[in-house]
Amino acid sequence: MRKVIFIGAGNVSTSLASAFSNAGWSIVQVYSRTIDSAATLAKLYNSNAISNLSEIERFADLYIIAVPDSSISEIIDSIPIVNGVVVHTSGSTPLSVLSTLKSKGIGVFYPFQTFSRSRIVDLCNVPIFVEAGSDDVLNFLTAVGKELSHNVSYLNSEKRLLLHLSGVFASNFTNHILALTYRLATENGIDFKVLQPLVEETVVKAFTTNPKDVQTGPAIRNDIVTMEKHSAVLGNLDEQLQRIYNELSLSIQKLGKL
Amino acid sequence: MRKVIFIGAGNVSTSLASAFSNAGWSIVQVYSRTIDSAATLAKLYNSNAISNLSEIERFADLYIIAVPDSSISEIIDSIPIVNGVVVHTSGSTPLSVLSTLKSKGIGVFYPFQTFSRSRIVDLCNVPIFVEAGSDDVLNFLTAVGKELSHNVSYLNSEKRLLLHLSGVFASNFTNHILALTYRLATENGIDFKVLQPLVEETVVKAFTTNPKDVQTGPAIRNDIVTMEKHSAVLGNLDEQLQRIYNELSLSIQKLGKL
Numbered sequence: 001m002r003k004v005i006f007i008g009a010g011n012v013s014t015s016l017a018s019a020f021s022n023a024g025w026s027i028v029q030v031y032s033r034t035i036d037s038a039a040t041l042a043k044l045y046n047s048n049a050i051s052n053l054s055e056i057e058r059f060a061d062l063y064i065i066a067v068p069d070s071s072i073s074e075i076i077d078s079i080p081i082v083n084g085v086v087v088h089t090s091g092s093t094p095l096s097v098l099s100t101l102k103s104k105g106i107g108v109f110y111p112f113q114t115f116s117r118s119r120i121v122d123l124c125n126v127p128i129f130v131e132a133g134s135d136d137v138l139n140f141l142t143a144v145g146k147e148l149s150h151n152v153s154y155l156n157s158e159k160r161l162l163l164h165l166s167g168v169f170a171s172n173f174t175n176h177i178l179a180l181t182y183r184l185a186t187e188n189g190i191d192f193k194v195l196q197p198l199v200e201e202t203v204v205k206a207f208t209t210n211p212k213d214v215q216t217g218p219a220i221r222n223d224i225v226t227m228e229k230h231s232a233v234l235g236n237l238d239e240q241l242q243r244i245y246n247e248l249s250l251s252i253q254k255l256g257k258l
Numbered sequence: 259m260r261k262v263i264f265i266g267a268g269n270v271s272t273s274l275a276s277a278f279s280n281a282g283w284s285i286v287q288v289y290s291r292t293i294d295s296a297a298t299l300a301k302l303y304n305s306n307a308i309s310n311l312s313e314i315e316r317f318a319d320l321y322i323i324a325v326p327d328s329s330i331s332e333i334i335d336s337i338p339i340v341n342g343v344v345v346h347t348s349g350s351t352p353l354s355v356l357s358t359l360k361s362k363g364i365g366v367f368y369p370f371q372t373f374s375r376s377r378i379v380d381l382c383n384v385p386i387f388v389e390a391g392s393d394d395v396l397n398f399l400t401a402v403g404k405e406l407s408h409n410v411s412y413l414n415s416e417k418r419l420l421l422h423l424s425g426v427f428a429s430n431f432t433n434h435i436l437a438l439t440y441r442l443a444t445e446n447g448i449d450f451k452v453l454q455p456l457v458e459e460t461v462v463k464a465f466t467t468n469p470k471d472v473q474t475g476p477a478i479r480n481d482i483v484t485m486e487k488h489s490a491v492l493g494n495l496d497e498q499l500q501r502i503y504n505e506l507s508l509s510i511q512k513l514g515k516l
C-alpha cells in the first residue's frame with residue numbers, strides 16, 4: 001500500500017486525505033503544530049498524529065505540505081531528509097522554495113478548488129496542476145493526480161500564480177460579493193435563499209460564453225435613475241457597500257466599452 | 259384562451275412569453291418601438307407585432323410592460339384605456355407609477371431572475387413577486403404567477419427595491435467579477451473553463467450557510483505576502499483590476515471582523 005503523509009491538517013488536507021484514502025493510499029501520519037488538529041484528521045484514517053516534524057516517517061511515497069503559504073518556508077526548514085517526493089499545494093508559491101530539501105524529489109500538487117474543513121470536496125472534476133523538479137517526479141505526480149481527478153495538467157510556477165489570482169477573483173471575491181448580499185438581504189428581512197436560482201443561472205450563463213457578453217443590470221444599460229435609487233438606499237445603510245457598488249458599476253461600464 | 263400582450267420585446271419578454279405560452283396563454287400582440295424586434299418575438303408565438311401603442315387590443319386579460327426602467331413612464335403615457343390588468347416587471351420601480359392608468363387593474367409582476375434574449379429561462383423555480391392596486395388584482399396575479407412558478411409571493415415596492423439591489427450584487431456584480439476573471443485568465447493563456455468547478459463549488463457552499471463563514475483566500479487569512487504578489491502582478495496588467503482587488507480584499511477583512 002502506498003504511503004502518504006500530510007503536513008498540515010486544515011482545509012486542503014481534509015479533502016485531499018479523503019481522496020487519497022478513497023484511491024487506496026495509506027495515510028500514515030498527519031502533522032500539525034497543534035496535536036489536536038492533527039489528531040482530528042488522523043483518527044478518520046487510522047493514522048498517527050504528530051506535532052513534531054522530527055518524528056516524521058522517512059519512507060513514505062509522498063509528503064504533502066498543505067499549510068498556509070506564510071508557513072511553508074518554516075516547514076521546509078524543519079523537514080528532515082526523507083526518501084520520498086515532497087510537494088506543496090500552494091497556488092502562489094514557486095516550486096523553487098523546495099529546492100533546499102534533501103528528498104527523493106520535489107514538486108507542486110495544486111488542486112484548483114476552494115476547500116473548507118466542514119465540507120469534503122469530491123476531487124473527481126477538480127483540475128489538478130502539477131510541476132516538478134524532474135521528469136520522473138512529474139510523471140509520478142501526474143499519475144497520482146489521475147487517481148484522484150480526470151483533469152490533471154502541467155503548469156509552471158509563473159502561470160500558476162496567475163491562475164491562483166484568477167481563482168481569487170472567481171471564488172474568493174464572488175463569495176465575498178455573496179456575503180455582502182447575504183448581509184444586505186437578511187438585514188432587510190429578505191430570505192437569502194430567494195437569491196439562489198438567480199445566482200445559479202448567472203454562473204451557468206457565464207460559463208456558456210464570455211460573461212462580459214451577457215452582462216445585465218442597470219450599470220451596463222447606463223440606467224442612471226435606478227443606479228441613483230440604489231446608491232441612495234446604500235448611502236443610508238453602509239458607506240462601504242455604496243463605494244463597492246459605485247466602483248463595480250463603473251468597472252462594468254468600462255469593460256462594456258472594451 | 260386567456261390573452262396576454264407584451265409591451266417590450268427584450269430579455270424579460272422573451273423568457274416570459276415562452277412561459278405564458280407553455281401555460282396555455284395566447285400571446286395576441288407584441289409591442290416594440292422597432293417593429294423588427296416586435297416581429298422577432300411575435301412570430302415565435304403566432305402573434306401580431308405592433309410598434310404603435312394606439313393599435314393595442316383593448317380586451318386582453320393581461321398587459322405586461324417589460325421595457326427598460328427609464329422607458330416605463332413614457333410607455334404609460336402612451337397606453338390607451340384597456341379593459342385588462344396592466345403590470346410592470348421592474349424591481350426598482352414602485353407600483354405607484356401605474357396609478358394614472360385607466361385600466362381594469364394595475365400591478366407588478368417581478369420575476370427575480372437574470373434574463374438574456376439568447377437564453378430562455380425556465381421560470382418553474384424562479385421566485386415571482388407580485389404587488390397590486392387591489393386585493394382582486396393581487397389574487398389574479400398570484401394565480402397567474404403560480405401557473406409559471408411554484409414560488410410566488412407578495413412584496414411591497416420598498417422591499418422590492420431592496421431585493422432588486424440584492425440581485426444586482428448577487429447577479430450583476432458576480433457576473434462582472436467573472437467577466438474580469440475571464441479577461442485575466444484568457445489574456446494570460448489560461449482556459450476560463452478550468453475555473454468552472456471552483457465557481458460552482460463556491461456558489462453551492464455559499465448557499466449552505468452564511469457565505470461570510472466559508473470565506474477562503476489570502477485576504478481572510480491576512481496573508482500579506484500572497485496579496486503583495488497578486489497586487490504586483492495586477493499592477494503590471496491593469497490598474498483598475500488592482501484597485502478592485504485591493505478594495506474587495508479590504509472589504510473581506512472588514513466583514514471578517516464583524
